[in-house]
Amino acid sequence: MGKKLHSFLIIFASLIIISTTLILFYFGWDYYSLPLKERFFHPNHDLLKSSGLLGHGLGIVGTILMVFGVTIYIVRKRVKKFQRLGKLKYWLEFHIFLTLLGPIMVLFHTAFRFGGIVSISFWSMVAVVLSGIIGRFIYLQIPRSIEGNELSHDEMNKLNIELKIKLKEKYQLESELISSLDENSINKMDEIKSSAIVKTIFIDVMETRRKISAINKYLHKNNIPRKERKEILKISKSKLLLSRKILLLKTTQKLFGYWHVFHLPFAIIMLVIMVVHVGVAVTFGYKWIF
Amino acid sequence: MNGIKYKILFLFFITQYLFAQISPGDLSNAHKNLEGMSNCTQCHVLGDNVDNKKCLDCHTEVNELIKSNHGFHSSSDVKGKECSECHGEHFGRDFDVIRFDEDKFDHSKTKFELTGKHSETKCEECHKTEFIKIKKLKERKKTFLGLETSCVSCHSDFHQGTLSSDNCVDCHNTEAWRPAPNFLHNNSKFKLVGAHKKVDCEKCHKKEIRNNEEFQKFTGLKFSNCVSCHTDIHKGKFGTNCAECHTNISFKNVKNLKSFDHSKTRFQLIGKHKALTCNECHTKGIRVKLHFENCVDCHSDFHKGELASDEGTTDCKACHDEHGFAPSKFTIEEHNKNNFKLTGGHFAVPCNECHFVDENWKFKFSKTDCETCHDNVHKETLKFGTAVVEDCETCHTTTAWSSVSFEHSKTEFELIGKHADVSCSKCHFKDEKLPHQFVSLTQNCESCHTDNHNGQFEEKYKNNCSDCHSPIEWAIETFDHSTTRFTIDGAHENVNCNECHKEIEIDVNKFVQYKFEDVSCKSCHT
Numbered sequence: 001m002g003k004k005l006h007s008f009l010i011i012f013a014s015l016i017i018i019s020t021t022l023i024l025f026y027f028g029w030d031y032y033s034l035p036l037k038e039r040f041f042h043p044n045h046d047l048l049k050s051s052g053l054l055g056h057g058l059g060i061v062g063t064i065l066m067v068f069g070v071t072i073y074i075v076r077k078r079v080k081k082f083q084r085l086g087k088l089k090y091w092l093e094f095h096i097f098l099t100l101l102g103p104i105m106v107l108f109h110t111a112f113r114f115g116g117i118v119s120i121s122f123w124s125m126v127a128v129v130l131s132g133i134i135g136r137f138i139y140l141q142i143p144r145s146i147e148g149n150e151l152s153h154d155e156m157n158k159l160n161i162e163l164k165i166k167l168k169e170k171y172q173l174e175s176e177l178i179s180s181l182d183e184n185s186i187n188k189m190d191e192i193k194s195s196a197i198v199k200t201i202f203i204d205v206m207e208t209r210r211k212i213s214a215i216n217k218y219l220h221k222n223n224i225p226r227k228e229r230k231e232i233l234k235i236s237k238s239k240l241l242l243s244r245k246i247l248l249l250k251t252t253q254k255l256f257g258y259w260h261v262f263h264l265p266f267a268i269i270m271l272v273i274m275v276v277h278v279g280v281a282v283t284f285g286y287k288w289i290f
Numbered sequence: 291m292n293g294i295k296y297k298i299l300f301l302f303f304i305t306q307y308l309f310a311q312i313s314p315g316d317l318s319n320a321h322k323n324l325e326g327m328s329n330c331t332q333c334h335v336l337g338d339n340v341d342n343k344k345c346l347d348c349h350t351e352v353n354e355l356i357k358s359n360h361g362f363h364s365s366s367d368v369k370g371k372e373c374s375e376c377h378g379e380h381f382g383r384d385f386d387v388i389r390f391d392e393d394k395f396d397h398s399k400t401k402f403e404l405t406g407k408h409s410e411t412k413c414e415e416c417h418k419t420e421f422i423k424i425k426k427l428k429e430r431k432k433t434f435l436g437l438e439t440s441c442v443s444c445h446s447d448f449h450q451g452t453l454s455s456d457n458c459v460d461c462h463n464t465e466a467w468r469p470a471p472n473f474l475h476n477n478s479k480f481k482l483v484g485a486h487k488k489v490d491c492e493k494c495h496k497k498e499i500r501n502n503e504e505f506q507k508f509t510g511l512k513f514s515n516c517v518s519c520h521t522d523i524h525k526g527k528f529g530t531n532c533a534e535c536h537t538n539i540s541f542k543n544v545k546n547l548k549s550f551d552h553s554k555t556r557f558q559l560i561g562k563h564k565a566l567t568c569n570e571c572h573t574k575g576i577r578v579k580l581h582f583e584n585c586v587d588c589h590s591d592f593h594k595g596e597l598a599s600d601e602g603t604t605d606c607k608a609c610h611d612e613h614g615f616a617p618s619k620f621t622i623e624e625h626n627k628n629n630f631k632l633t634g635g636h637f638a639v640p641c642n643e644c645h646f647v648d649e650n651w652k653f654k655f656s657k658t659d660c661e662t663c664h665d666n667v668h669k670e671t672l673k674f675g676t677a678v679v680e681d682c683e684t685c686h687t688t689t690a691w692s693s694v695s696f697e698h699s700k701t702e703f704e705l706i707g708k709h710a711d712v713s714c715s716k717c718h719f720k721d722e723k724l725p726h727q728f729v730s731l732t733q734n735c736e737s738c739h740t741d742n743h744n745g746q747f748e749e750k751y752k753n754n755c756s757d758c759h760s761p762i763e764w765a766i767e768t769f770d771h772s773t774t775r776f777t778i779d780g781a782h783e784n785v786n787c788n789e790c791h792k793e794i795e796i797d798v799n800k801f802v803q804y805k806f807e808d809v810s811c812k813s814c815h816t
Contacts, residue, residue, distance in 0.1 A: 036315070036381050036382050036385070037381050037382050037384055037385040037386065039381065040378035040381055040385070041389060045378075050314065113314070113315060115313075115314070115315050115316075116313050116314055118314070282337075283336055283337065284330070284334045284336065284339065285334070285335065285336070285337050285338040285339035286339070
């Protein structure tokens with residue numbers, strides 16, 4: 001997949017999620033904002049209620065999207081037969097798209113009523129989504145190959161050195177400036193505590209900006225052409241980002257381990273209760289258009 | 291294996307818990323007793339949503355209404371609908387299962403159209419517990435069920451059972467309870483005619499307090515005759531058939547006046563009153579009450595109060611009756627009861643001779659003496675009020691004016707002898723042309739008598755006729771001639787007087803000469 005097509009799809013998917021959310025809010029806000037006891041008397045109640053034509057439809061479609069999104073990702077990831085089918089990154093993005101759009105639709109299916117057993121499913125879903133977002137963040141902190149496979153520590157150091165050489169040899173950047181990229185206020189030998197990871201990242205981001213700014217000034221001072229300058233800055237940013245990832249690697253790996261334990265069980269709970277919910281709904285005759 | 295066993299037990303436990311939580315929300319307060327997993331199928335039919343039949347199995351009162359085609363639930367708006375379309379659930383305890391815009395609700399769909407005052411009445415004024423008879427519904431905090439359409443189901447029976455409570459609308463409608471707009475009095479046994487149409491209901495249908503409540507009597511009223519309601523101001527004098535004289539336009543509007551028996555009133559029409567037309571007395575109309583105690587209540591007082599009593603009342607009946615003012619029935623006997631009794635000549639005198647004075651009738655006189663009517667012909671010739679003449683009656687009586695009886699001895703001139711036989715007029719009315727003479731008369735003889743002696747005795751005998759004469763006999767029977775200058779003796783004693791005293795004539799006057807200048811013999815004898 002070309003980079004442009006990928007970007008387009010990402011934007012398109014994002015637009016679908018945002019517009020779906022906005023449209024549903026716009027259309028249903030008048031109803032959803034009502035106190036529970038008033039909703040029955042709203043003219044759109046029959047349409048927007050959980051068992052209404054739209055409300056029920058949102059629940060069913062949202063559920064299908066979620067189940068499908070989870071299933072295909074698991075299958076791609078776990079089933080050997082499909083492990084070579086497309087980049088895992090894209091599958092993850094598609095998984096994220098479906099498991100974001102699905103819960104949003106389910107959210108509107110609930111009509112913002114969070115009671116009873118199905119609320120457990122809902123909140124589990126929320127937990128899964130949030131944990132997914134956090135997981136995605138942690139996931140990004142772990143350096144990966146182009147295929148998306150995790151890099152080893154050595155592979156990362158090698159990559160880091162390659163970047164340094166590239167800056168030194170290709171762009172004739174001063175050694176002092178290159179070594180400044182390696183300087184870090186955080187002790188590299190200490191393992192960053194999980195609880196301090198956000199703080200560490202924040203400090204490092206500020207540090208990275210300062211360093212990039214210094215390089216930029218230097219490049220301007222030496223009248224480095226724009227295209228070249230841009231390339232140097234990009235490599236420098238990659239170098240700094242890689243250094244941070246290397247620094248946080250142990251911690252992020254540890255957190256990611258925890259995340260798996262968190263993300264999956266909630267997904268299972270959500271699924272189980274959802275099955276119960278669907279079962280009960282069907283049992284009591286709520287079959288949507290069927 | 292143990293692990294699987296525990297997982298199955300956990301799942302079983304979880305499943306139980308989960309099933310208890312499958313409710314999409316709390317039931318409303320009305321249905322809170324149906325909370326819980328075991329009660330789902332009380333309303334829900336497995337595989338087929340909520341069934342009306344299940345609702346109506348509990349809500350039998352609604353079911354009954356639908357079956358009997360009564361109430362809103364049997365209207366076309368509701369027929370064919372699911373209960374759940376209007377009555378939601380699982381929206382929390384405080385959810386209104388029944389809610390609708392009470393102001394916009396078309397009550398005619400309940401088959402009880404709100405008209406008139408009902409349309410202005412607030413829902414809760416009718417839909418309240420005290421009007422509901424079904425105990426089960428009565429216990430509900432708020433319900434629109436349980437009311438009957440009969441008026442008395444909401445309204446208290448003002449008539450307290452005296453009128454049929456099934457037919458309120460025969461008289462009343464919803465526009466106004468009172469006065470009963472549908473009631474037609476002419477359909478009742480007592481038709482309203484004439485002035486009765488304008489009379490306030492309460493005038494006949496009196497209000498009272500019965501059983502500690504306001505009550506108005508509409509039944510059991512007597513109306514066979516007018517006095518059932520009206521006070522007989524005649525106190526039964528004219529019987530009970532008021533219609534003989536009165537119309538129903540107004541009691542004051544009297545008919546059949548010509549045939550009216552006035553004798554039934556306190557004022558009998560007698561005499562001239564019979565010939566009068568009603569309005570000659572009832573000038574202000576027959577309905578204006580007349581005073582009739584005194585004649586002057588109608589008649590003007592001819593006598594202008596002259597005959598009024600000291601109290602100011604005038605009793606005409608003493609003199610007049612209904613047969614005419616004239617002649618008066620005031621008789622002589624009546625007259626004689628007064629201070630002035632009619633006697634003698636007064637009997638024959640017509641009333642007007644005395645009572646018509648100066649062209650006016652006069653019946654009261656301050657004095658009743660003779661002079662009030664009669665001229666005092668004696669004027670200054672008599673002194674009244676003396677011991678001799680007190681008043682006219684001293685001499686006169688009413689028998690005849692000319693018949694005078696006077697005791698002359700009261701005067702200084704007693705009538706003796708011939709004087710006693712002389713008529714009064716001989717001395718007192720010597721000439722008709724002259725005034726009577728009483729006090730002006732002297733006691734001298736010449737006052738009445740003529741001096742036949744041609745003044746022979748004037749000097750010596752003036753006013754002393756009695757020296758020779760007496761009232762007994764004018765002729766001198768015994769004259770003592772010796773008292774004169776010539777004593778009679780001898781032959782003279784046999785000589786008649788006239789032989790010496792002869793009639794002579796001097797200056798045409800003839801008289802007997804008694805006085806002589808010369809009394810010598812030769813004066814007589816030759």
